[in-house]
Amino acid sequence: MFALFRQRLRRDWLQLLLWILATVMMAYAGFAGVTQSYGTHADRVDVLAAVMANPVIMMFRGLPSGASEGAFLSFEILPWLTMLAALMSTFLAVRHTRGDEEAGRSELVAATPAGRTRPTAAALLLGLLADVVLGLLVAASLIGSGLDAEGSWLTGAVTATSGIAFLGIGLMAAQLMRTSRGANSLTIWILVATFLINGIGNVAGTPSDDLTRIDSAWPVWLSPFGWAEQARPYDTNAWGPALLGLAFGLVLAVIAIALQSVRDMGEGFVPARDGRRYARPALSGPQALVWRLTSGGIIGWAIGGALVGILATTLSGLAGEISGSNPAVQEILDKIAKAGSIDETLITVFFTMLGVLAACAAVQIVVRARQEEAHGTAESVLAQPVGRVRWLADYVLVATFAVIIICGAAMGAAYLGLMANDGKAELFRVVTVVGFGQMLAACVFTVVAALLFVLIPRATIPLAWAVVLLATVFGMFGPLFGLPEWTTKFSPFAVAPIVSNGDVDVRGVWWLVLAVAVGAVASLSLMRRRELHPVG
Incomplete structure (x- = not known):
């Protein structure tokens, strides 16, 4: 399996490096933007108050958890850090499973002593490594900016565990769908749906009297993005919700490996539609x-x-x-x-x-x-x-x-x-x-x-x-x-x-x-x- 892992790392190192650098730069640039644009506590309070009156901002930003620099930064960029981690992980999962299967590479590997499940396990190992490195570098960039260490480590952790959650989703989608295009489409739709569910849960929440904090409604617990935000970095620093993404992703990954061992090569659990015997005239x-x-x-x-x-x-x-x-x-x-x-x-x-x-x-x-x-x-x-x-x-x-x-x-x-x-x-x-x-x-x-x-x-x-x-x-x-x-x-x-x-x-x-x-x-x-x- 480690030979397969090294092969995948050689194949993807540049692509993963670009994803990780882009995410870390977003975290660092986000802090610089917050300090420049909202340098005072009063500025941040005014922005958060306006957010309470404008649901669309809550739909596409994070969860207000206070007006400190760290909490405000988390409100501004945490959804986008987790989304980049999710996209990196899902694309990686599909590329090294269903994508290799479509290209005929998986069949060649399965004919060796590696068998059918080790390539999927190698893809899981690479995804876990990429997410862990991403989380560590995000935390290091925030600590280097002068933010609180515990909140920074928690921000890096929820970024990584969100990626792991969607790594599991990507591995499952690769088992369900017959094509990499279908698997990627399914993961994107799940990503968009869970992002919107989290936003709706925040919008339907209860704002505090000073308009700096929202207690989210129950739908946020249906979304990996919601789990990340409920950790509330730089505020309550709750590590429990951060672990939900890790557990969810690993459980899905184990199920995906089990499904890989029982299905036919080239097939998926979602059956393909039968094509027409004769093409329509419009296809001429x-x-x-x-x-x-x-x-x-x-x-x-x-x-x-x-x-x-x-x-x-x-x-x-x-x-x-x-x-x-x-x-x-x-x-x-x-x-x-x-x-x-x-x-x-x-x-x-x-x-x-x-x-x-x-x-x-x-x-x-x-x-x-x-x-x-x-x-x-x-x-x-x-x-x-x-x-x-x-x-x-x-x-x-x-x-x-x-x-x-x-x-x-x-x-x-x-x-x-x-x-x-x-x-x-x-x-x-x-x-x-x-x-x-x-x-x-x-x-x-x-x-x-x-x-x-x-x-x-x-x-x-x-x-x-x-x-x-x-x-x-x-x-x-x-x-x-x-x-x-x-x-x-x-x-x-x-x-x-x-x-x-x-x-x-x-x-x-x-x-x-x-x-x-x-x-x-x-x-x-x-x-x-x-x-x-x-x-x-």
């Missing part, structure tokens, strides 16, 4: 093939978009309920109303998240072209009377339609939410403006991924996802990390049109249109001279 062209390959993912992303839309137009009522039970929250809401509509703010923030979802869907579709090329299946299509420009254009076109479908689903759900709650007429315009704005922003990432595919084919997948991540960090978390305000303009999500106090601010709409047009023309033009690179 290459574009239809792209639709067929990506339709399941598009449907999933559209469901996520609809969920974002309905939440964007229903959470303002929850803010009113919270304010009714706490006069201090009502006072904060009154201040927000003078500066701008809380409903406008909620819709804008939620639809910015929608833009990120739509961009992820578009990138996933365009990088599918690289996967088809690397696996050699693109050659079968291009051997037909299909030019390489037409082939790439089909992926770009389907990705664009996917963005329209996802944003359209969100806008439709938002309209229904407004009608069900007797929403103001002007909010329909807010949904329309920010919906189309984020649709345009997501299209920028479609053409960026296509350009990367043409110019740097072997690095398409990591670079395309890195661009989305950087745009999200600059657009949504730049001020948190103490970055200058002008850096947000590098993010298409941050320069998309919005509505403020009833007025439409077009912001960078023409730059977005120009970027989409130039990117589309450049990628398709350069594709004429590009050779295939089938080896990944």
